[in-house]
Amino acid sequence: MRDLILMNKIKRIIHSIALLLLVVFILQGCGNKAESVTASVDKDDSKEEIQIGIAFDSFLIERWERDRDIFVSRARDLGAEVNVQNANGDVQKQKDQIKYLIDKKMDVIVIVAVDSSELKKEVEEAQDAGIKVVAYDRLVMDSPVDLYISFDNEMVGKFMADAIMAELPDGGQVMKINGPSKDNNVSLVNKGFDDEIKGHGIVVFDTYYAAEWKGEEAFNYLTENPQKADKADAVMCGNDSLAGQAVRYYSEKRRAGRIPIVGQDADLDACQRIVEGTQTMTVYKSIEQLAKRAAEAAVSLAKGNNIADAAEIENGSFEVPYVSIPPVMVTKDNIDSVIIDSGFHLREDVYLKER
Numbered sequence: 001m002r003d004l005i006l007m008n009k010i011k012r013i014i015h016s017i018a019l020l021l022l023v024v025f026i027l028q029g030c031g032n033k034a035e036s037v038t039a040s041v042d043k044d045d046s047k048e049e050i051q052i053g054i055a056f057d058s059f060l061i062e063r064w065e066r067d068r069d070i071f072v073s074r075a076r077d078l079g080a081e082v083n084v085q086n087a088n089g090d091v092q093k094q095k096d097q098i099k100y101l102i103d104k105k106m107d108v109i110v111i112v113a114v115d116s117s118e119l120k121k122e123v124e125e126a127q128d129a130g131i132k133v134v135a136y137d138r139l140v141m142d143s144p145v146d147l148y149i150s151f152d153n154e155m156v157g158k159f160m161a162d163a164i165m166a167e168l169p170d171g172g173q174v175m176k177i178n179g180p181s182k183d184n185n186v187s188l189v190n191k192g193f194d195d196e197i198k199g200h201g202i203v204v205f206d207t208y209y210a211a212e213w214k215g216e217e218a219f220n221y222l223t224e225n226p227q228k229a230d231k232a233d234a235v236m237c238g239n240d241s242l243a244g245q246a247v248r249y250y251s252e253k254r255r256a257g258r259i260p261i262v263g264q265d266a267d268l269d270a271c272q273r274i275v276e277g278t279q280t281m282t283v284y285k286s287i288e289q290l291a292k293r294a295a296e297a298a299v300s301l302a303k304g305n306n307i308a309d310a311a312e313i314e315n316g317s318f319e320v321p322y323v324s325i326p327p328v329m330v331t332k333d334n335i336d337s338v339i340i341d342s343g344f345h346l347r348e349d350v351y352l353k354e355r
């Protein structure tokens with residue numbers, strides 16, 4: 001694998017030297033045409049652009065288009081070409097897309113795993129072909145990925161617990177509506193939550209996993225289990241899309257605003273619910289920071305460098321390089337400074353009543 005990378009590098013160096021000699025030769029012949037010659041050298045170099053493939057789970061949830069746009073734009077600024085794939089939540093489709101990116105001879109493949117435990121073979125195939133692999137946002141288990149870059153997901157769970165405990169100082173019964181368990185972030189968020197509530201009188205009496213992060217699943221689950229829904233003193237939702245459907249359910253029962261409901265992502269409608277008082281908190285995760293750092297890391301890996309500031313995380317069988325970005329808890333109290341001042345959403349979009 002290293003030999004292949006070395007060969008590619010040598011080829012590139014020979015190519016650059018040949019171009020340089022050509023420039024010197026032309027400059028000697030016609031001194032005043034230096035500018036246009038330099039331009040043509042740049043153009044020629046761009047044929048050697050770094051190729052990055054990025055395989056998304058789906059664009060169903062609001063944040064992912066932002067992830068895509070920022071990643072692609074930063075990678076392009078750094079001289080890379082980006083091939084974007086979307087598996088629409090289908091594991092097999094994602095596997096096929098990764099194989100396609102391997103055949104296309106990408107320098108780096110960035111993966112938002114549909115199923116964190118299902119991509120071991122594909123990662124190995126890519127690495128055998130000399131391609132670097134980055135696990136984006138979600139860890140890929142049991143594979144020696146070259147980098148895992150994400151938010152601190154345990155911290156997200158801790159924030160959710162803190163927000164619920166602040167609303168239920170004497171303890172209470174909590175229902176969890178998670179995303180799918182095949183997304184490794186779900187277990188990390190739950191671990192952070194469970195560790196935090198220990199010894200505070202908060203009891204999780206029911207846990208549900210919504211397939212493919214589908215919001216309607218949360219609504220249907222509550223509708224089909226009215227006794228559980230009634231019993232809950234608070235609902236911990238895996239993200240804002242699920243929280244939105246929980247708020248919808250409790251609005252119909254006239255409990256919205258009176259039952260603490262938490263989520264994550266700082267989706268626009270979640271921010272609107274927070275200022276209205278129907279959702280207790282969300283978690284802001286700077287997609288700008290994540291996507292930019294991931295694009296920079298991908299380009300750096302393509303150039304054969306290691307990621308200097310990476311820590312390490314265990315993914316079952318390996319210790320892999322890990323870059324983590326801190327999330328921020330968002331409530332009514334700090335929504336202006338965290339969400340509006342950062343430009344994540346516009347004030348007039350969040351505060352609909354002020355319009």
Ligand code: BGC
Nearest residue numbers: 061138179183185213239265
């Ligand atoms: C991410 C969340 C996102 C969810 C659904 C999770 O892995 O951590 O931010 O809402 O996937 O796309």
